[in-house]
Amino acid sequence: MYGALWRVLPGPAWLRALIMVVLAAALLTALVLWVFPWVNETFFAPQDVTVEGQ
Amino acid sequence: MVLVDGRVARRRAERRKRVTLVGVLGEVLITGGVLVLLFLGWQVWLNDIVVGGQQENQAVEQSKTWERGEAVAPAPVDRPDPGDPIIMASAPQDDVQFANLIVPRFGDGWTRPILGGIAVNGALADGIGHYPDTALPGEIGNFALAGHRTGWGAPLADIGNLTVGDSIYIETEEGWYRYVFRTFAYVMPTGVDVLEAVPENPGLAPTDRIITLTSCNPKLTAAERIIAYGVYDTWYPRAGGPPPELSPLIQAMAG
Numbered sequence: 001m002y003g004a005l006w007r008v009l010p011g012p013a014w015l016r017a018l019i020m021v022v023l024a025a026a027l028l029t030a031l032v033l034w035v036f037p038w039v040n041e042t043f044f045a046p047q048d049v050t051v052e053g054q
Numbered sequence: 055m056v057l058v059d060g061r062v063a064r065r066r067a068e069r070r071k072r073v074t075l076v077g078v079l080g081e082v083l084i085t086g087g088v089l090v091l092l093f094l095g096w097q098v099w100l101n102d103i104v105v106g107g108q109q110e111n112q113a114v115e116q117s118k119t120w121e122r123g124e125a126v127a128p129a130p131v132d133r134p135d136p137g138d139p140i141i142m143a144s145a146p147q148d149d150v151q152f153a154n155l156i157v158p159r160f161g162d163g164w165t166r167p168i169l170g171g172i173a174v175n176g177a178l179a180d181g182i183g184h185y186p187d188t189a190l191p192g193e194i195g196n197f198a199l200a201g202h203r204t205g206w207g208a209p210l211a212d213i214g215n216l217t218v219g220d221s222i223y224i225e226t227e228e229g230w231y232r233y234v235f236r237t238f239a240y241v242m243p244t245g246v247d248v249l250e251a252v253p254e255n256p257g258l259a260p261t262d263r264i265i266t267l268t269s270c271n272p273k274l275t276a277a278e279r280i281i282a283y284g285v286y287d288t289w290y291p292r293a294g295g296p297p298p299e300l301s302p303l304i305q306a307m308a309g
Binding site: 001002003028031032036039040044048050051052 | 077078081082085089092093096097100101172174178183185200241243244245246248249268270276279
């Protein structure tokens with residue numbers, strides 16, 4: 001998978017490495033901004049912190 | 055001959071590098087594991103820092119509007135008795151900020167908004183919630199608050215670090231009410247006694263001004279509730295300047 005990506009990318013090794021770092025940073029940004037908040041709201045119920053009658 | 059052999063060897067190596075089902079599956083699984091770890095790190099750590107920072111900014115902005123533009127020097131340590139505290143005129147509205155919680159033990163410059171009600175997607179998502187129908191800041195009875203210990207900005211993440219004698223300040227438009235932390239209690243989620251006007255003594259008529267903070271316990275779970283009790287000490291009317299103990303916070307806000 002990552003090997004295939006490495007071969008598909010153009011340019012010398014340093015440029016490929018740079019592109020992969022940029023791709024990883026973009027992926028991380030998208031995860032933190034949109035994917036993680038969505039997963040959190042969809043699959044995790046808020047923890048109860050209050051006391052209340054049954 | 056040597057050259058040709060080298061080329062053959064390289065071609066063989068490339069062939070070995072070619073995609074195999076197991077290889078791809080392994081990479082997918084490792085990627086999935088890394089993603090799950092990233093999510094957990096985000097959920098319990100990074101997101102609390104981000105959301106907590108937003109809550110702190112909200113509290114600071116609100117405090118500045120209460121200041122009405124007048125920068126006031128901290129009140130002198132030696133000051134005349136301020137008398138009985140002024141109580142806000144009307145009960146807080148649901149999910150609307152009416153006060154700030156300031157606890158020096160939680161860090162210099164630590165402040166969080168207090169909102170009316172304890173709605174999970176309202177007050178508790180934006181800061182600290184105030185149990186409806188409990189006392190107001192400075193009022194005789196029990197001023198009861200709830201806040202997350204993990205997640206949603208984790209305003210009460212460090213509640214377990216409170217030490218007897220620690221200041222708990224409530225800032226409102228009127229000024230700062232100082233409560234002093236006294237003790238913890240640990241109850242089941244149904245332990246509503248802690249919200250009584252005299253905590254754990256239903257039916258008794260209150261004579262003291264109590265503050266009660268509730269959060270979840272043990273940390274990261276919601277099996278029990280940790281309760282922090284404090285008693286009212288004094289108050290600082292806004293015109294007389296903030297409590298001297300809050301100088302680091304006031305400086306951080308000005309900067």
